[in-house]
Amino acid sequence: MDPHNPQTIELAVAADGVTGPGPGIVASFVPATAGEPPVVALACDPRHDPGRTIQELAPYAIDWIRVELDEAVRDAVWVTIDNFGRFNRALPDFAKVSAGGTAPHVDYQNFSNGASIDAFYNDVGAAGEASIELLSALVEQPSQNPMTPPMAEFLDAVESHGSLPAPGLIFRKVAMAAEEGDARAVANVIQPDPVISSSLINYANAARFAAAGKTASVPQAVTRLGTSFVKRIVFVAEMMVRYQKGACPDFDYRAFWLNAVATGAAMRALLPEYEIPASRADDAFTTGLVSGIGWLAVAETYPALMSRYLERAKSGDPISKARAQREIFPCEICKVSERYLQRFEFPEAVSAAAAGRSDVDRQWYDVLARAVRVAQAMSPFECLAIPTTVPVPEACRTEWANWQHFVAAAK
Numbered sequence: 101m102d103p104h105n106p107q108t109i110e111l112a113v114a115a116d117g118v119t120g121p122g123p124g125i126v127a128s129f130v131p132a133t134a135g136e137p138p139v140v141a142l143a144c145d146p147r148h149d150p151g152r153t154i155q156e157l158a159p160y161a162i163d164w165i166r167v168e169l170d171e172a173v174r175d176a177v178w179v180t181i182d183n184f185g186r187f188n189r190a191l192p193d194f195a196k197v198s199a200g201g202t203a204p205h206v207d208y209q210n211f212s213n214g215a216s217i218d219a220f221y222n223d224v225g226a227a228g229e230a231s232i233e234l235l236s237a238l239v240e241q242p243s244q245n246p247m248t249p250p251m252a253e254f255l256d257a258v259e260s261h262g263s264l265p266a267p268g269l270i271f272r273k274v275a276m277a278a279e280e281g282d283a284r285a286v287a288n289v290i291q292p293d294p295v296i297s298s299s300l301i302n303y304a305n306a307a308r309f310a311a312a313g314k315t316a317s318v319p320q321a322v323t324r325l326g327t328s329f330v331k332r333i334v335f336v337a338e339m340m341v342r343y344q345k346g347a348c349p350d351f352d353y354r355a356f357w358l359n360a361v362a363t364g365a366a367m368r369a370l371l372p373e374y375e376i377p378a379s380r381a382d383d384a385f386t387t388g389l390v391s392g393i394g395w396l397a398v399a400e401t402y403p404a405l406m407s408r409y410l411e412r413a414k415s416g417d418p419i420s421k422a423r424a425q426r427e428i429f430p431c432e433i434c435k436v437s438e439r440y441l442q443r444f445e446f447p448e449a450v451s452a453a454a455a456g457r458s459d460v461d462r463q464w465y466d467v468l469a470r471a472v473r474v475a476q477a478m479s480p481f482e483c484l485a486i487p488t489t490v491p492v493p494e495a496c497r498t499e500w501a502n503w504q505h506f507v508a509a510a511k
Contacts, residue, residue, distance in 0.1 A: 103172030105458060106130045106230060108238045111164060113150065113157045117202060119164040123148035125157055127165065128234035130227040131172060133466040135373065138173055139224055140165060141231040142190075143181040146239055154180045155188075159203035162192050177224055179231070180208065187211065187220040217419065221487050226473045229486065233422055247405065251430040255439050258394075258401045268338045270296060271331070278327040286327050287319040290334065299337040300330065302505035329382050333506070336361060336389060340507070343396060348403035350410045352482060356396055359481035361503050364388035366478065367471035369499040374467050383450075387464070388471050390446065391454040394436030395483050398429070405429065413482060421485035432456070433483075471496075 101107065107129050112122025126145045132138045142161055144154050158180050166173055178190035188208040196205040213219040221228050249257070270293055277285035290296055297318050304321035305314060315321050322330050340357045367388035368381050376384070399406045405428055412424035425433065438455035452460035453468040474493070476486040478500050 101129075101168045103169050104131055104462070106234060108234050109165065110145065110238075111161050113152075113160045117160050119160045124150035125154070125161050126235055126238055127161060128231040128238075129165070129169065129173070130230045130234070132175070133227065133469070136225060136227050138176040139179065139227040139231045140173060140176050141179045141181060141228075141235055143235060144183060154182050155190075155206075155208060158190055159192065159206045162190065162206065163194075163203045166192075166194070177228075178206075179220065179224070179228070181235075185217070186215040187217060188215055189223075217417070218487070218489070221418075222489060225490065226469055229418065229473070230469075232419060233485070236419060236422055237426065247408070248428060248430050249402075251435075254402070254430045255436065258397050258436050259439055259443055268342060271334050271338050274331050274334045278331040281327060283322045283327055284319065286330055287322045290322075290330075291318045295341050296334055296337045299506050300325075300333055302508070303333055303503065305505065332382055332386055332389075335386075336364075337506075346396075346400050346403075348399040348406045350407040351395075351399040351403070353396075353399075355479075355481050356392070356483075358479040358507060359475055359484070360389050360392060361507055362475035362479040362500055363391060363468075363471050365499040365503055366474040366496040367467055369493065369495040370467050370471055370474070372495070373493075374463055376463060376467065383447075384467065386446075387450045387453060387468055388475070390441060390450070391437060391468055391472065392433070392481075392484075393440050393454075394433040394438075395481075397436050397440055398433060410482070413485075418485040418487055421483075425485065 101109070109127040109129065110121060110123060111119055111125040111127065113119045113124060124145055125142060127140060127142045130139045140162075142154060142158050144150055144152075144157070150157060158178075162178055178192060180188050180190050182188070189211060191207045191209065192204040193206070194204045197203070211219040211223040213222060217232070248254075270289060273289045274286050277289060290300060300318060300321045301315055304324050315324055325333070336357075340354075343353050343357070345353055364385040365388070367384040371378065371381060371384055409424055409428045412428065413421045416424065434454060434456045438451045438457075441451035441454055449461040449464050452458075453465045456465075456469075458465040472484075473486055473490045474496050476484055477488050477490045477492050478496065480488045
């Protein structure tokens with residue numbers, strides 16, 4: 101078992117307590133991230149009824165997982181989910197053996213606000229959400245709906261579609277000028293476009309720059325912000341203007357972009373918590389911004405599938421949305437984001453984090469995973485199977501506030 105990556109585990113517990121791989125119990129393991137402990141969630145497998153409750157079987161499963169993963173679960177949050185959908189925190193005492201057995205004694209208690217899934221999410225956060233997604237993906241079989249294309253066909257169609265979201269001419273010209281460090285040329289490209297000019301000036305007048313005085317022109321804004329960051333602002337503004345509506349009438353394009361900007365803002369603000377240098381702040385914003393681009397790509401390529409999903413997801417809880425995604429789409433939308441980012445030659449750390457992969461840059465992956473959840477609390481996007489009740493750090497609120505005038509102008 102790999103102690104560094106999220107995974108699912110299937111265990112069988114014999115009548116005498118001997119435990120090993122097999123049917124009966126399903127468990128998910130989400131490793132520790134910066135400031136967050138690892139999480140292990142356990143439940144009886146609905147496909148293979150073990151004939152006993154999860155609380156009867158959990159001590160043996162916990163003991164087996166502890167031996168296999170060792171240090172990776174030393175400070176783990178252990179969670180049991182019973183057949184009635186109640187979530188309880190399991191508190192194993194490895195120094196005390198349960199009556200009549202060899203497994204540790206385990207006490208159970210509710211979370212702060214009870215035994216519901218919301219109480220669990222509120223106490224445990226992003227790792228808890230990931231643990232439930234892993235369990236759901238394991239025990240729920242994907243739909244064989246005839247409207248759903250095979251995964252390879254799905255990804256190829258998205259990539260080759262003529263309406264795949266792409267940066268426009270202004271961005272390409274700005275990028276070329278920015279590469280040469282020519283601030284005057286950057287300003288000259290932007291000035292003829294009133295929407296992008298207004299968005300840029302509004303951002304330059306955000307609260308964080310208030311001490312430098314009022315910015316009234318595009319050249320002043322470029323000088324204040326720097327050509328590298330201006331290039332990213334132009335990317336956002338141009339994409340927001342071009343994709344205010346599209347092929348899918350049920351898809352909320354503006355909510356998508358607001359959530360994307362909020363994700364970029366949150367990721368940029370979270371860097372100090374993860375001890376990532378400020379020199380990567382612009383890259384962090386870009387990573388957050390494009391991490392969910394697969395949703396937009398699918399809305400443009402398969403509008404009927406997206407409408408079916410949105411009908412199912414309407415006012416649904418995160419688990420219902422995750423289930424609907426597995427039933428309607430042939431792969432996770434993050435795989436579409438990865439394909440898009442690879443096509444436009446984004447750095448591998450960006451595409452890997454967007455795809456939910458921690459193998460390239462684990463720290464970058466951790467920050468993005470947190471930022472996505474914080475953004476859903478600041479600016480909800482209905483498609484995402486993420487609660488909107490995640491605590492928002494003050495630094496993220498401040499950074500998001502800096503973008504309010506910008507997003508108001510980009511209409």
